Amino acid sequence: MSKKDFLLEIGLEEMPARFVTDAMNQLKDKMEEWLKDGNVAYEAIEAYSTPRRLAILITEVAEKQEDMVEEARGPAKRIAKDEDGNWTKAALGFARGQGLSTDELFFNEVNGQEYVFAKKHIVGQETKTILPQMEDIIKSLHFPKNMRWNQYDLRYVRPIQWLVALYGDEVIPFEITNVQTDRKSLGHRFLGNETTITEPRDYVRSLLAEHVIVNPSERKEAIRNQIKQIEEQNGWVIPIDEDLLEEVNNLVEYPTALHGSFDESFLEVPEEVLITSMREHQRYFPVHTKEGALLPHFITVRNGNHEFLENVVKGNEKVLRARLSDAQFFYREDQKLKIEDALERLKSIVYHEELGTLAEKVGRVQEISSQLATRLGVTDTLTINRAAELCKFDLVTQMVYEFPELQGRMGEEYALKAGEAPEVALAIKEHYMPRFANDQSPSTMTGTVVSMADKLDTIITCFGIGLIPSGSQDPYALRRQAAGVIQMILDKNLNVSVEEVIEIALNAAEEKQLLKRSSEEISKDLLEFFRLRVKNTLQERGTRYDIVEAVLSETIGQVDTIVKKAHLLMEQIEAASFKETVETLSRVTNIATKASRSTELSESLFEQEEEKTLYKVYLETDEKVKRALETGNVDEAYEALIETKATINLYFDNIMVMSEDEKVKENRLMQMKLLADTIQSFANFNAIVFA
Numbered sequence: 017m018s019k020k021d022f023l024l025e026i027g028l029e030e031m032p033a034r035f036v037t038d039a040m041n042q043l044k045d046k047m048e049e050w051l052k053d054g055n056v057a058y059e060a061i062e063a064y065s066t067p068r069r070l071a072i073l074i075t076e077v078a079e080k081q082e083d084m085v086e087e088a089r090g091p092a093k094r095i096a097k098d099e100d101g102n103w104t105k106a107a108l109g110f111a112r113g114q115g116l117s118t119d120e121l122f123f124n125e126v127n128g129q130e131y132v133f134a135k136k137h138i139v140g141q142e143t144k145t146i147l148p149q150m151e152d153i154i155k156s157l158h159f160p161k162n163m164r165w166n167q168y169d170l171r172y173v174r175p176i177q178w179l180v181a182l183y184g185d186e187v188i189p190f191e192i193t194n195v196q197t198d199r200k201s202l203g204h205r206f207l208g209n210e211t212t213i214t215e216p217r218d219y220v221r222s223l224l225a226e227h228v229i230v231n232p233s234e235r236k237e238a239i240r241n242q243i244k245q246i247e248e249q250n251g252w253v254i255p256i257d258e259d260l261l262e263e264v265n266n267l268v269e270y271p272t273a274l275h276g277s278f279d280e281s282f283l284e285v286p287e288e289v290l291i292t293s294m295r296e297h298q299r300y301f302p303v304h305t306k307e308g309a310l311l312p313h314f315i316t317v318r319n320g321n322h323e324f325l326e327n328v329v330k331g332n333e334k335v336l337r338a339r340l341s342d343a344q345f346f347y348r349e350d351q352k353l354k355i356e357d358a359l360e361r362l363k364s365i366v367y368h369e370e371l372g373t374l375a376e377k378v379g380r381v382q383e384i385s386s387q388l389a390t391r392l393g394v395t396d397t398l399t400i401n402r403a404a405e406l407c408k409f410d411l412v413t414q415m416v417y418e419f420p421e422l423q424g425r426m427g428e429e430y431a432l433k434a435g436e437a438p439e440v441a442l443a444i445k446e447h448y449m450p451r452f453a454n455d456q457s458p459s460t461m462t463g464t465v466v467s468m469a470d471k472l473d474t475i476i477t478c479f480g481i482g483l484i485p486s487g488s489q490d491p492y493a494l495r496r497q498a499a500g501v502i503q504m505i506l507d508k509n510l511n512v513s514v515e516e517v518i519e520i521a522l523n524a525a526e527e528k529q530l531l532k533r534s535s536e537e538i539s540k541d542l543l544e545f546f547r548l549r550v551k552n553t554l555q556e557r558g559t560r561y562d563i564v565e566a567v568l569s570e571t572i573g574q575v576d577t578i579v580k581k582a583h584l585l586m587e588q589i590e591a592a593s594f595k596e597t598v599e600t601l602s603r604v605t606n607i608a609t610k611a612s613r614s615t616e617l618s619e620s621l622f623e624q625e626e627e628k629t630l631y632k633v634y635l636e637t638d639e640k641v642k643r644a645l646e647t648g649n650v651d652e653a654y655e656a657l658i659e660t661k662a663t664i665n666l667y668f669d670n671i672m673v674m675s676e677d678e679k680v681k682e683n684r685l686m687q688m689k690l691l692a693d694t695i696q697s698f699a700n701f702n703a704i705v706f707a
Contacts, residue, residue, distance in 0.1 A: 081140030
């Protein structure tokens with residue numbers, strides 16, 4: 017079977033940079049799925065993208081689909097044939113639906129019952145006859161935002177300007193919004209011209225001749241190398257932010273890196289402000305000395321060649337000067353604002369229509385912080401209270417209004433300039449931490465307490481008014497904030513249970529009469545919500561799903577103890593004796609489910625020595641396990657459980673729990689129930705799965 021290459025290019029008006037890579041990957045994934053479902057053989061598939069195009073090149077595509085044999089199951093034999101062995105209407109209808117005669121039907125057994133089957137040979141179609149289906153694939157791409165243009169019904173990321181669909185040297189015909197497929201593509205908007213692609217493998221070379229690097233990896237590497245060259249020529253250090261590099265890469269088709277400068281007087285503004293202004297407004301890379309100090313230079317990437325670079329540099333310097341002048345003005349003006357005046361302004365800013373103003377939220381954060389500090393035994397309550405009081409004051413500054421991502425950081429800067437204690441200022445910045453997955457926790461206890469209080473207040477009050485995340489919808493980032501609370505408890509080894517911190521914040525919200533539902537109902541939802549966050553934490557640490565279920569009960573307790581239990585059980589998985597231990601302990605917990613909760617254990621009903629021995633071992637083990645878990649010593653608790661194995665096995669070898677004497681039976685079941693409670697205080701061993 018001969019083979020040909022296939023090229024598909026979707027030419028568009030410039031797409032937003034953040035949409036490009038995902039759209040390219042979508043197109044590739046959908047093409048791979050289409051080829052697989054259609055039984056079309058190929059050698060390799062390569063995806064390309066620029067701001068103006070999405071493209072796929074598939075090499076060595078078979079000219080014909082592979083033939084298939086489909087096996088379809090029909091009715092059961094007892095329905096397919098009557099008592100005389102004749103085909104029934106059900107069988108005849110099945111054969112007709114498959115386009116076959118009854119002579120071609122046969123029987124196979126499935127799960128102990130015979131069914132009628134049919135094999136249907138499907139001859140593959142020529143590939144070029146099915147390639148027009150690309151139209152559906154193109155239309156099926158989804159984007160965060162779409163638009164409509166002209167009179168067309170299609171909603172798409174940007175208007176489609178041209179389409180290339182080549183199979184070998186043949187154009188595959190179809191059209192979208194009156195744009196017909198062709199072999200003609202467009203080069204760089206300013207440097208290139210229209211180009212005719214003779215065959216698919218000429219695509220990359222043809223576009224490069226028109227100043228378009230269609231391979232995003234090559235384009236990104238070119239940017240990286242050019243920046244490196246500037247770095248070496250000037251003796252600078254240019255840190256490359258990978259997210260910024262990805263964005264810049266999707267803004268250009270033919271990159272040329274260049275550098276410019278700004279007035280040194282702007283260096284009076286905090287470094288983070290300058291870098292944020294350059295990155296967010298202009299997509300510039302900052303420049304540092306080898307010692308790490310910010311220099312009055314920047315790196316930008318032009319969508320074009322090296323011609324007239326001096327003019328480009330001057331234009332960029334002019335634009336940046338205006339941006340940095342604004343930042344400098346905001347910085348100077350903000351320092352005129354007294355902190356107490358900023359706090360007063362918070363009273364007029366609505367945090368949420370059902371939850372009051374930002375000032376009221378700050379008040380709750382102060383109260384929760386105070387109670388958390390007391391619970392954690394933190395003595396410096398004045399520092400914590402002041403940090404909580406000031407944690408949101410910078411939200412009314414001009415700098416944070418212009419650059420919201422600098423919230424906290426500007427609070428720290430302005431608090432220090434206003435004479436606040438360094439730990440208070442640092443806590444203002446750190447109370448937003450951790451901001452995202454794998455971000456650091458606050459470095460200080462003050463920052464940790466205020467951060468937990470802020471996040472807990474947000475979570476609890478949102479749950480209190482019914483703003484509970486569902487599916488992928490989480491507009492207030494409650495999952496991230498709950499994960500942050502769990503992370504801080506673990507990172508700081510805080511001796512506090514999840515239930516305790518929830519109760520502190522829940523009581524604060526209830527006192528302010530903010531809850532629209534009963535506190536019991538909210539508490540139940542919150543525990544399940546945090547339980548899932550703990551589950552995610554364990555999974556991220558590589559814990560097996562069954563071990564996760566084993567160590568997570570309805571109550572959560574202290575997260576560090578749960579993590580230690582999971583780590584210990586993961587280590588025990590490889591031990592030869594672990595399966596025997598799990599089976600012994602699970603035997604107790606399984607039979608304990610039959611116990612009546614109203615029954616009380618009576619030692620006078622013990623009939624055999626094994627009952628008395630097991631009861632004595634239970635009392636000792638229960639005390640050891642409780643004491644060990646209270647101090648977080650999971651190894652000691654586990655060892656105590658292991659020591660019960662011989663006694664438990666001896667008990668079951670000699671005792672019939674389900675005695676004919678009802679009172680004896682209930683007493684023995686209660687004995688199992690007590691021991692099971694001790695075992696399950698460590699883990700639900702029944703959840704552990706062995707291959």
